[in-house]
Amino acid sequence: MAILTIIKEPNELLHKKPMPVIQFDKTLEDFAYDMLETTKAENGSGLASIQVIDDSRFKFDSIPDGFRAQPSLIVNLEASEPIFAVNPEILEHSEEVFSSTEGCLSVNEIVTVKRFKNIVVKYQDLSGKEYIKEYKNCQKNYEGLVFQHEIDHLSGITIWTKAQEGLNPMQRLLFLKKVAQMNKK
Ligand SMILES: [Zn+2]
Numbered sequence: 001m002a003i004l005t006i007i008k009e010p011n012e013l014l015h016k017k018p019m020p021v022i023q024f025d026k027t028l029e030d031f032a033y034d035m036l037e038t039t040k041a042e043n044g045s046g047l048a049s050i051q052v053i054d055d056s057r058f059k060f061d062s063i064p065d066g067f068r069a070q071p072s073l074i075v076n077l078e079a080s081e082p083i084f085a086v087n088p089e090i091l092e093h094s095e096e097v098f099s100s101t102e103g104c105l106s107v108n109e110i111v112t113v114k115r116f117k118n119i120v121v122k123y124q125d126l127s128g129k130e131y132i133k134e135y136k137n138c139q140k141n142y143e144g145l146v147f148q149h150e151i152d153h154l155s156g157i158t159i160w161t162k163a164q165e166g167l168n169p170m171q172r173l174l175f176l177k178k179v180a181q182m183n184k185k
Pocket residue numbers: 103104105106149153
């Protein structure tokens with residue numbers, strides 16, 4: 001296993017979309033376990049494939065021979081056993097949202113974003129078997145919260161972009177200034 005390089009905001013690679021996984025093979029499994037080791041090494045709760053660079057196996061853009069596109073894959077460490085979720089998606093969610101204060105291995109700041117209270121997720125494991133799970137009260141159920149955070153990553157959305165939603169230009173400027181100051185520390 002290997003520790004992978006984590007991409008930090010601001011970086012356009014974090015706003016691309018990975019490809020759906022159709023090959024459930026050893027290459028995918030090796031990558032998943034490298035992601036797991038990387039998340040543990042960084043004391044993270046979860047990680048999305050798009051946050052790491054693995055040039056030996058996967059590429060972000062054009063795919064030369066022998067390489068595959070970034071797979072749609074997340075690791076969720078808030079479950080009793082680590083979950084590898086391939087092609088994860090939110091099938092249903094409550095209208096009700098709450099404010100969630102979150103960190104991210106790709107963002108050098110803690111920010112507050114809106115999350116759904118309840119969700120139903122669908123994903124496949126590393127062998128392609130499908131699961132559907134319901135999470136209620138995601139304020140307290142971090143397994144469900146990590147799914148929301150990581151599935152956002154696979155849509156090219158980070159807490160960095162989410163925190164800027166709904167800000168006017170002046171507020172946005174202040175936000176970016178604050179982040180720039182924190183990054184200097
Ligand atoms: Zn994150």
